[in-house]
Amino acid sequence: MTSFATLILVLSLTSSAVFITHASGQTNTTTGEDNDNDSSEGETEAPQGASDLIEAANNGMVRLRSGPTIQFGDVAQPSAHTRNASPCTARGCTWPKGFRGYVFVPIYISRRYSRSERNVIIRSLVEFHRVSCIRFVWRRRHRDYIYFHPFSGCWSYIGRQGGRQFVSLQQRGCVDSRVIQHELLHALGFHHEQARSDRDNHVRILANNVLPGRLHNFNKVNTNNLGTPYDYSSIMHYSRFAFSKQRGVLPTIVPIPVSTAVIGQATRMSGNDLKRLNKLYQCRGY
Numbered sequence: 438m439t440s441f442a443t444l445i446l447v448l449s450l451t452s453s454a455v456f457i458t459h460a461s462g463q464t465n466t467t468t469g470e471d472n473d474n475d476s477s478e479g480e481t482e483a484p485q486g487a488s489d490l491i492e493a494a495n496n497g498m499v500r501l502r503s504g505p506t507i508q509f510g511d512v513a514q515p516s517a518h519t520r521n522a523s524p525c526t527a528r529g530c531t532w533p534k535g536f537r538g539y540v541f542v543p544i545y546i547s548r549r550y551s552r553s554e555r556n557v558i559i560r561s562l563v564e565f566h567r568v569s570c571i572r573f574v575w576r577r578r579h580r581d582y583i584y585f586h587p588f589s590g591c592w593s594y595i596g597r598q599g600g601r602q603f604v605s606l607q608q609r610g611c612v613d614s615r616v617i618q619h620e621l622l623h624a625l626g627f628h629h630e631q632a633r634s635d636r637d638n639h640v641r642i643l644a645n646n647v648l649p650g651r652l653h654n655f656n657k658v659n660t661n662n663l664g665t666p667y668d669y670s671s672i673m674h675y676s677r678f679a680f681s682k683q684r685g686v687l688p689t690i691v692p693i694p695v696s697t698a699v700i701g702q703a704t705r706m707s708g709n710d711l712k713r714l715n716k717l718y719q720c721r722g723y
């Protein structure tokens with residue numbers, strides 16, 4: 438709790454340099470409460486991975502009249518682009534490097550969130566400081582920034598869009614560190630793991646088991662994999678029953694060659710997620 442008070446203090450006292458002081462590598466006390474996530478091995482029955490949470494929250498998602506189209510379950514599409522276009526994934530709509538090799542990503546958190554919801558968001562942001570050169574800062578005069586807002590569902594654009602870009606975290610089901618890390622990896626430029634260009638070597642998509650009208654969620658994308666291996670435990674990987682006609686019975690994603698391998702149950706960023714992040718942003722020393 439002390440650490441949490443410190444965090445709030447840091448936030449309220451600093452301006453654009455928000456989290457920096459907190460993030461320079463000393464013991465990470467802010468994530469102490471999340472340690473029970475470590476016991477997630479052999480979790481075949483635990484439907485608590487990021488992707489399941491997102492799918493559950495997005496089940497009743499209400500389309501905004503003027504909002505973006507959502508593809509792949511939780512990926513907002515820039516209006517000018519067609520369904521398959523994810524230029525950011527291939528080309529890299531990254532956030533620019535700032536001084537001392539840090540990548541400063543300005544953020545704003547909607548006033549609609551309660552104090553405790555705000556704190557969950559902030560804590561998830563600070564986790565990135567511990568493991569990468571990403572530094573979230575309060576948006577002041579920055580042109581490009583991420584705006585967390587409780588629209589319907591959990592979703593994000595992929596990569597920096599230019600100007601204000603929303604990350605939607607509806608209050609019920611999305612204000613959760615697992616979901617927030619997943620959505621932020623989208624905003625930092627990453628697509629789903631099973632959308633990777635090389636995914637057919639690692640998983641089979643069982644189209645017949647997919648809910649009608651949802652097969653497009655399994656499209657492949659010309660991703661930049663940054664030389665990292667395909668990773669079943671990526672927080673960006675869907676679960677075995679993602680968009681299944683019958684969850685628990687009809688799998689939609691089956692690993693190859695070991696069909697029983699656990700997939701899509703990550704509760705935090707995997708080693709490969711971090712490697713990829715640090716490669717894309719050329720973070721040194723992480």
Ligand SMILES: [Zn+2]
Nearest residue numbers: 511512619629
């Ligand atoms: Zn996603």
